[in-house]
Amino acid sequence: INPMALRFEVLARFNRARAARLTLPHFVCETPLFMPVGTQGTIKGLTNSQLEDIGCQIILGNTYHLALRPTSELLEEAGGLHKFMNWPRAMLTDSGGFQMVVSLLHLADITEKGVTFQSPVDGKPMLLTPEESIQIQNRIGADIIMALDDVVKTTITGPRIEEAMYRTLRWIDRCIEAHGRPHDQNLFGIVQGGLDPVLRDICVKGLVDRNLPGYAIGGLAGGEDKDSFWRVVAQCTGSLPEDKPRYVMGVGYPLDVVVCSALGADMYDCVYPTRTARFGTALVPEGVLKLKQRAMADDTRPIDSTCSCMVCKNYSRAYIHILVTKDAMGSQLLSYHNLYYMMQLSKDLHSSIVEGRFPKFVCDFLSKMFPEGDVPEWVCNAMEVAGIDISSCCAFPERVSNAKEVAEVAGIDISSCCAFPDRVRNAKEVAGIDISSDCTLSSSCRKHGSDIMSDEYHKLKLEMERLRNIEDALRK
Amino acid sequence: MSLSLSSSLSLPLPLSNQITTTPTMGMKFLVKKARGARVGALEIALLGNNNNNNIININTPNIVISTCKGLPHFISLDLLSSIPSSILQVSNLHFTSEGVSTNTISKLGGLHQMLGLNNKYVIVSVPRDSIQSIPQFKAATKFAPSFDTPSGRLLVKPKEYVEMISCMKPNIWAALADEVPAWVSHKRNKTSVDRTLKWLDDCLALNPETGSIFGAIVGGSNLEERRRCAEEVAKRNVSGYWIGGFGLGECMDERPTLLSAIMDVLPDDKPRMICGLGLPEEILQGIAAGIDLFDTTYIYTLTLGGFALTFPLDKNGNQQNFQPSQIESDSTKINLRATAYRNDTSPILEDCSCYTCKNHTKAYINHLLNVHEMLAQTLLEIHNTHHYLMFFQVIRDAIQDGRFEKFRQTFLESRRVPFEGEAISA
Numbered sequence: 001i002n003p004m005a006l007r008f009e010v011l012a013r014f015n016r017a018r019a020a021r022l023t024l025p026h027f028v029c030e031t032p033l034f035m036p037v038g039t040q041g042t043i044k045g046l047t048n049s050q051l052e053d054i055g056c057q058i059i060l061g062n063t064y065h066l067a068l069r070p071t072s073e074l075l076e077e078a079g080g081l082h083k084f085m086n087w088p089r090a091m092l093t094d095s096g097g098f099q100m101v102v103s104l105l106h107l108a109d110i111t112e113k114g115v116t117f118q119s120p121v122d123g124k125p126m127l128l129t130p131e132e133s134i135q136i137q138n139r140i141g142a143d144i145i146m147a148l149d150d151v152v153k154t155t156i157t158g159p160r161i162e163e164a165m166y167r168t169l170r171w172i173d174r175c176i177e178a179h180g181r182p183h184d185q186n187l188f189g190i191v192q193g194g195l196d197p198v199l200r201d202i203c204v205k206g207l208v209d210r211n212l213p214g215y216a217i218g219g220l221a222g223g224e225d226k227d228s229f230w231r232v233v234a235q236c237t238g239s240l241p242e243d244k245p246r247y248v249m250g251v252g253y254p255l256d257v258v259v260c261s262a263l264g265a266d267m268y269d270c271v272y273p274t275r276t277a278r279f280g281t282a283l284v285p286e287g288v289l290k291l292k293q294r295a296m297a298d299d300t301r302p303i304d305s306t307c308s309c310m311v312c313k314n315y316s317r318a319y320i321h322i323l324v325t326k327d328a329m330g331s332q333l334l335s336y337h338n339l340y341y342m343m344q345l346s347k348d349l350h351s352s353i354v355e356g357r358f359p360k361f362v363c364d365f366l367s368k369m370f371p372e373g374d375v376p377e378w379v380c381n382a383m384e385v386a387g388i389d390i391s392s393c394c395a396f397p398e399r400v401s402n403a404k405e406v407a408e409v410a411g412i413d414i415s416s417c418c419a420f421p422d423r424v425r426n427a428k429e430v431a432g433i434d435i436s437s438d439c440t441l442s443s444s445c446r447k448h449g450s451d452i453m454s455d456e457y458h459k460l461k462l463e464m465e466r467l468r469n470i471e472d473a474l475r476k
Numbered sequence: 477m478s479l480s481l482s483s484s485l486s487l488p489l490p491l492s493n494q495i496t497t498t499p500t501m502g503m504k505f506l507v508k509k510a511r512g513a514r515v516g517a518l519e520i521a522l523l524g525n526n527n528n529n530n531i532i533n534i535n536t537p538n539i540v541i542s543t544c545k546g547l548p549h550f551i552s553l554d555l556l557s558s559i560p561s562s563i564l565q566v567s568n569l570h571f572t573s574e575g576v577s578t579n580t581i582s583k584l585g586g587l588h589q590m591l592g593l594n595n596k597y598v599i600v601s602v603p604r605d606s607i608q609s610i611p612q613f614k615a616a617t618k619f620a621p622s623f624d625t626p627s628g629r630l631l632v633k634p635k636e637y638v639e640m641i642s643c644m645k646p647n648i649w650a651a652l653a654d655e656v657p658a659w660v661s662h663k664r665n666k667t668s669v670d671r672t673l674k675w676l677d678d679c680l681a682l683n684p685e686t687g688s689i690f691g692a693i694v695g696g697s698n699l700e701e702r703r704r705c706a707e708e709v710a711k712r713n714v715s716g717y718w719i720g721g722f723g724l725g726e727c728m729d730e731r732p733t734l735l736s737a738i739m740d741v742l743p744d745d746k747p748r749m750i751c752g753l754g755l756p757e758e759i760l761q762g763i764a765a766g767i768d769l770f771d772t773t774y775i776y777t778l779t780l781g782g783f784a785l786t787f788p789l790d791k792n793g794n795q796q797n798f799q800p801s802q803i804e805s806d807s808t809k810i811n812l813r814a815t816a817y818r819n820d821t822s823p824i825l826e827d828c829s830c831y832t833c834k835n836h837t838k839a840y841i842n843h844l845l846n847v848h849e850m851l852a853q854t855l856l857e858i859h860n861t862h863h864y865l866m867f868f869q870v871i872r873d874a875i876q877d878g879r880f881e882k883f884r885q886t887f888l889e890s891r892r893v894p895f896e897g898e899a900i901s902a
């Protein structure tokens with residue numbers, strides 16, 4: 001039996017959905033929960049005290065980036081990432097493989113040994129093995145660490161999917177073996193298997209046999225159609241153990257978080273709230289609000305009048321419009337609001353389940369987001385499986401009844417699921433934004449940022465020059 | 477705007493021999509000493525909603541916190557309280573150049589409401605700053621000064637300016653100035669004084685019912701023009717003075733004469749704010765001449781460059797305790813980008829009580845700078861602002877105790893000694 005450094009207590013349920021208390025070495029969390037991504041040991045300009053004010057329970061660090069800078073050795077020397085950044089609450093690190101494989105795919109080569117990739121520092125080939133990934137994560141010291149898995153894009157088909165799933169199972173044993181701190185760090189296994197229910201089922205069974213502290217559903221949110229997405233989630237949550245946390249990786253659209261929670265998932269992470277903030281977009285109950293739009297310049301209302309975050313309490317859309325995209329402060333304030341929104345959503349999911357009003361919460365959520373009642377079909381289908389009656393907020397009840405037939409076989413009877421991807425081709429409305437590429441993304445953003453800053457840096461240089469001259473003169 | 481100020485003044489300094497009181501447009505200024513370095517208290521009544529009025533006291537000399545669009549460059553509103561200051565410099569051109577109509581700002585209730593300052597901060601509006609709204613003397617006309625902003629060049633006529641002020645409702649606002657660099661011809665300098673005086677008269681004639689106007693004093697490096705400008709402005713009905721045209725190429729040695737020519741003709745009982753002096757030595761120079769408020773982007777510049785202020789805040793001004801052994805540091809600051817701080821797990825300053833020093837190490841800030849994360853600047857701006865405010869506190873104490881001149885001498889001399897011939901990294 002593997003030692004565990006967590007306690008997971010389900011406090012209440014509604015059908016598949018559950019509200020739980022997750023006790024980790026650094027923090028007692030409430031699920032469902034959203035984890036903001038702090039790639040490099042910080043979350044986009046926000047201080048720790050702000051993250052705590054927002055209600056952030058766990059933050060995610062990217063092993064790949066942290067291993068490059070400031071390096072895991074330095075972090076270990078500093079007493080771990082917690083101490084290095086002085087973050088008192090919980091933390092999760094990914095395996096580091098994801099960034100290499102998905103974001104830098106053209107540079108990565110996966111063999112049984114591990115992931116070979118080109119070093120961004122000197123271009124030399126480097127190998128990340130499951131053992132090494134775990135050792136690095138042991139040095140970083142997060143509450144939850146992730147197994148190195150063989151990631152393939154969900155849009156890929158064929159034998160590669162099968163190979164990756166079996167390799168993920170072989171690697172989990174190497175990860176468990178290499179894990180040096182099982183009493184204070186929780187190793188989560190990752191379910192792979194693409195969109196193939198049979199492969200997913202094999203992977204779930206294999207991982208559950210290893211009796212890990214928690215399980216993640218991987219390989220999703222990579223551009224697959226929404227109907228395939230929720231079906232994989234439903235299938236996995238349906239067969240993962242009830243008494244362990246379930247983490248859907250890379251999910252961060254509010255709608256996806258609500259649907260996955262209804263299906264029995266507990267944890268999510270995504271760069272979306274902070275990334276979209278950098279482009280001037282705010283998350284609101286109605287969907288999104290683009291603050292760059294000209295109309296915002298004379299809009300004296302807060303971003304979201306129902307939001308009680310620091311930004312909405314103090315600022316108008318007009319003011320945020322002045323800041324967005326031109327000033328770093330604009331994205332900082334929008335990140336603040338967006339993360340607050342995700343934390344509030346997590347809190348509302350938790351309390352509505354605990355207080356037995358989860359279906360009402362879901363209906364309210366959907367009717368705000370789809371005031372015309374045009375709830376996407378995949379959501380209707382998923383809610384049917386989740387056992388949540390959304391007919392009151394859905395303008396097309398016939399869709400729901402159509403979905404019934406679909407639902408009877410969903411999730412559990414996997415053999416019949418196989419036919420689905422061909423039958424359902426509906427989810428185009430939520431554009432497939434490639435969340436997975438958060439690595440290429442952060443570098444492109446850095447470029448974007450430097451364009452804005454270059455002018456300022458030029459002025460800074462001149463100003464520094466002036467100050468230096470004065471200082472030189474003073475010292476003579 | 478007519479205000480009744482509370483009669484009981486709660487001043488942190490015992491102003492026993494106070495000589496003057498100037499109640500103008502919700503502003504009072506009390507100074508202890510008339511000539512040279514002086515301590516004072518600026519008292520501003522803020523009108524809030526539902527009679528929620530608030531009186532803010534600013535001890536002088538002090539800095540006016542530089543902002544970008546009303547927020548210190550990297551510090552959001554909720555972190556503002558970590559900075560022990562209540563006076564912000566706001567450039568009104570930051571707003572109008574972004575497509576937001578002054579009408580919208582007016583509809584929101586002015587800058588105080590727009591910025592969510594909740595009646596807790598004094599707003600000083602100055603059209604120029606040194607970062608985003610830069611005066612362009614070549615493009616100025618007899619009708620309006622010109623500013624280069626991120627949205628292009630803006631000419632601001634007195635009438636438009638006063639309209640802007642009426643909508644934005646700052647507590648203090650500087651009149652328009654035709655600022656010129658030190659090297660322009662005598663003729664151009666004279667024109668700049670004439671224009672600046674004309675624009676002040678235009679602003680006064682328009683008589684906006686808002687805030688306290690500070691008359692702008694220019695004149696470049698010409699003693700006669702500086703004096704003429706100061707004399708003329710002193711004749712006008714203004715609440716204080718905004719001294720521009722410094723830090724524009726003049727040599728530091730010629731400043732004391734220019735400054736004292738101005739101070740000699742200004743009445744003692746009104747506050748004097750200066751723009752363009754920022755270095756510790758320049759601050760001391762200004763204070764020695766009798767400046768009360770400093771409008772400077774020095775902290776922003778340091779912060780953006782990855783520097784942290786570390787010079788000793790010794791009560792006597794002694795700077796010899798500074799550790800020059802630190803790599804890439806000079807006598808006032810350290811460069812946190814330096815690899816020397818890569819695994820330095822101590823705070824910027826062990827005995828600093830700012831949020832940054834209480835919570836974070838040099839190693840963490842070094843990492844944030846390396847990976848281009850904005851939190852680095854946020855943490856640095858908090859520390860640097862805090863440190864500079866403490867510097868001003870030490871200076872005020874020295875003035876209060878009659879030790880300022882000695883303090884200043886010690887500061888300058890003890891800094892010079894250990895650093896002769898050393899290169900400054902910038």
Ligand SMILES: [Zn+2]
Pocket residue numbers: 303304307308309310311312313337340
């Ligand atoms: Zn908000």
Ligand SMILES: [Zn+2]
Pocket residue numbers: 824825828829830831832833834858859862
């Ligand atoms: Zn500090």
